[in-house]
Amino acid sequence: MSILWDRPGLAASAVHAGLSDTDTRSLQTIKTLLSRLVDKGALQTEAEGRRYLYHPTMTRDDYAASATRRFSDRLFGGRAAPIVAHLAEDNGLSNDDIAELEAIIRELKSRD
Helix, strand or coil, rough: HHHHHHHCCEHHHHHHHHHCCCCCHHHHHHHHHHHHHHHCCCEEEEEECCEEEEECCCCCHHHHHHHHHHHHHHHHHCCCHHHHHHHHHHCCCCCHHHHHHHHHHHHHHHHH
């Protein structure tokens, strides 16, 4: 999806070519993955001759928000604080991370 968010309208072969050198998935595997994403509504196709061009149906931010919400609901009962606590305990938060979180909290409080 990242490749298509950065450059929408690519054919499967171009998506495959855009993968990192460490990604060893075959072109056929990528075609299968793209087909499944079309079936799920995450991508739409545009016919161009004998090939299809793939376009994301949602932005990266919309997808991230949806995935985060599903993750939060499934593992933490929809609560944000336990997620942040878990990240802080296991991975640590840098001073920059903490400052950014504090700024987000200030902004959220000012909306009330």
